[in-house]
Amino acid sequence: MSASFERLIDGIIDALQSHVVPNSRDDFVRGQVFSAIYALNGLKLGADWKVAPLLEQVHLQDETFAAVRRLAGSLTYPEIPATPRTQGDMPDVATIEALRDDGDRRLGQLLLWASGEGARAVNGDVATEIEHLLRRAICDQLKIELATTPKSMLQQIAGGERDGGAAPG
Amino acid sequence: MLEAAKRSDDVRDVVPEPARPVVVNDDAVRTALAQHLSRISGSRTEIVSYGRKSSGFSWITYAFVARSAEGDRKLILRVGPPNGLFAPYSVLPQVYALQALHGSDVPVPALVSSEQDGAEIGFPFFICAHVEGDVPAPWAASELDPDHKRAIARQFVEILASLHRIDPGATPFASLQQGEQRAELRAISGWRASLARPTARYYPLLDWGGRWLHDNCPQLPRRTIVHGDYRIGNFIEHERKITAILDWELTHLGDPHEDLAWAMMPTFNARSRKLYGVLERAEVIDLYQRASGIAVSDKSLAFYEAYALYQAAAIQMCAVRAFEVDRFNDMRLAVMASQMPSIVRAFERALEAAA
Numbered sequence: 001m002s003a004s005f006e007r008l009i010d011g012i013i014d015a016l017q018s019h020v021v022p023n024s025r026d027d028f029v030r031g032q033v034f035s036a037i038y039a040l041n042g043l044k045l046g047a048d049w050k051v052a053p054l055l056e057q058v059h060l061q062d063e064t065f066a067a068v069r070r071l072a073g074s075l076t077y078p079e080i081p082a083t084p085r086t087q088g089d090m091p092d093v094a095t096i097e098a099l100r101d102d103g104d105r106r107l108g109q110l111l112l113w114a115s116g117e118g119a120r121a122v123n124g125d126v127a128t129e130i131e132h133l134l135r136r137a138i139c140d141q142l143k144i145e146l147a148t149t150p151k152s153m154l155q156q157i158a159g160g161e162r163d164g165g166a167a168p169g
Numbered sequence: 170m171l172e173a174a175k176r177s178d179d180v181r182d183v184v185p186e187p188a189r190p191v192v193v194n195d196d197a198v199r200t201a202l203a204q205h206l207s208r209i210s211g212s213r214t215e216i217v218s219y220g221r222k223s224s225g226f227s228w229i230t231y232a233f234v235a236r237s238a239e240g241d242r243k244l245i246l247r248v249g250p251p252n253g254l255f256a257p258y259s260v261l262p263q264v265y266a267l268q269a270l271h272g273s274d275v276p277v278p279a280l281v282s283s284e285q286d287g288a289e290i291g292f293p294f295f296i297c298a299h300v301e302g303d304v305p306a307p308w309a310a311s312e313l314d315p316d317h318k319r320a321i322a323r324q325f326v327e328i329l330a331s332l333h334r335i336d337p338g339a340t341p342f343a344s345l346q347q348g349e350q351r352a353e354l355r356a357i358s359g360w361r362a363s364l365a366r367p368t369a370r371y372y373p374l375l376d377w378g379g380r381w382l383h384d385n386c387p388q389l390p391r392r393t394i395v396h397g398d399y400r401i402g403n404f405i406e407h408e409r410k411i412t413a414i415l416d417w418e419l420t421h422l423g424d425p426h427e428d429l430a431w432a433m434m435p436t437f438n439a440r441s442r443k444l445y446g447v448l449e450r451a452e453v454i455d456l457y458q459r460a461s462g463i464a465v466s467d468k469s470l471a472f473y474e475a476y477a478l479y480q481a482a483a484i485q486m487c488a489v490r491a492f493e494v495d496r497f498n499d500m501r502l503a504v505m506a507s508q509m510p511s512i513v514r515a516f517e518r519a520l521e522a523a524a
Contacts, residue, residue, distance in 0.1 A: 004493060006502055007492075007493060007496075010498075011492060011498050011500055011503050012500060014498040015498055015499070015500045017497065031294065069310055101370070101371065104370075104371050104372070104373055105371050107373045108371060108372075108373030108376045111373055111374075111376075111377045112377055112380065115377060115381075116454065135374070135375075135517060138373050138374055138517075139374075139514055139517055142510040142511075142513055142514050143510075143514075145509075145510040145511045146511060146514075148508070149507050149511070152508075153504075157504055159211060168266075
């Protein structure tokens with residue numbers, strides 16, 4: 001959801017303290033909120049984002065880099081990192097996230113290159129094939145993120161209503 | 170919304186910026202509002218039944234009754250907060266809209282007063298008449314009966330056609346046209362710059378798609394007034410009639426396809442491909458063409474459907490940035506980040522259709 005796990009927890013705690021606690025007159029409800037804040041502080045100390053979905057994205061990016069390198073052959077293309085980028089000991093979440101973000105930037109540069117005039121002029125067919133490969137791969141990466149996205153609550157979040165419907169004008 | 174902020178830069182060139190408080194205090198606004206209305210009416214005015222109506226990210230809305238010797242008037246105050254998501258704000262697009270469209274076939278609330286420099290209140294604001302009725306929620310599957318919704322949806326399209334029929338050259342909107350560059354391209358450049366800010370997460374498809382939009386922006390059939398946020402949820406309906414179109418802060422001159430594409434986004438129609446969940450796309454286009462006299466181009470509409478998603482993505486990223494970087498502790502902003510993968514995927518598909 002959020003780029004920073006710790007920042008998200010801080011935001012939740014602040015929202016509860018600033019908006020929920022002052023508007024709760026019921027002692028039991030306030031006890032529940034303070035318990036939730038305590039639990040969130042515990043999560044901040046001992047938890048982080050799941051590693052697996054981030055690592056899956058990095059692996060997918062690596063496969064894409066390798067495929068682009070194969071297809072591009074002798075074409076001059078933006079720099080591609082050596083793959084695989086993760087080996088041996090499992091890196092921490094922040095490192096994997098940084099690799100994923102760096103991979104996204106490099107995929108973007110490759111996509112701009114493949115769909116640009118320069119690559120098309122040298123070998124239009126290969127450039128188009130690389131463009132389609134990149135678009136598919138980036139969409140597949142988004143699917144991994146979607147798998148960790150909860151069902152939308154936009155209606156409740158936007159309107160603050162349990163059931164939605166027409167709001168008074 | 171960003172456009173509104175950008176345009177307000179132009180306003181700042183000519184209006185000196187007074188020292189202002191940094192947070193909108195409801196009680197202080199109420200006191201200042203009474204002073205303002207007393208001054209402009211020349212009659213002591215008391216503010217009663219006063220309260221915030223919304224807790225949005227942008228303009229703050231208050232409903233109140235202005236009580237004076239002449240009687241009670243139900244009014245609405247809208248204030249551009251200095252810490253809003255797209256601050257600093259310009260009041261001008263909304264003021265132009267309420268002034269220029271008053272008495273036209275596009276129903277708008279009557280403008281009572283406005284101040285770009287904030288006057289007594291200290292922030293850009295305008296006051297308009299209260300309009301009786303309900304605002305439908307765009308995200309909810311409404312419980313209204315389909316016939317009711319069809320009647321409203323048809324009016325919604327006909328009013329849009331009326332807006333696009335207006336000659337903008339004869340209105341204050343003409344002054345919104347600036348410089349040599351096409352306004353559509355300037356807007357795309359603005360969103361690209363916003364997405365390119367170094368602290369925002371980088372999405373390769375948005376970078377590539379932004380360039381595609383800029384390089385493939387279609388010529389417009391006619392330069393019209395564009396509402397900029399024309400959708401279910403931005404109007405008031407009362408007894409099966411749309412009585413006011415709201416939220417003119419993004420109004421600009423441009424391609425009429427932009428409003429049509431925005432209005433038909435499934436996000437604003439309870440995830441339905443039908444307008445308000447009842448009007449088929451072909452029916453919307455047919456009705457719009459007949460009412461506006463503007464031929465709808467499939468290619469332009471597809472372009473602006475992709476552009477709508479691009480704008481939506483950029484707006485979400487502004488919200489994410491406000492939470493992550495500016496540490497604006499509103500959890501709704503944090504939640505917006507979770508919408509990005511689905512919006513970017515939808516954008517990619519829309520680009521494929523537009524290409």
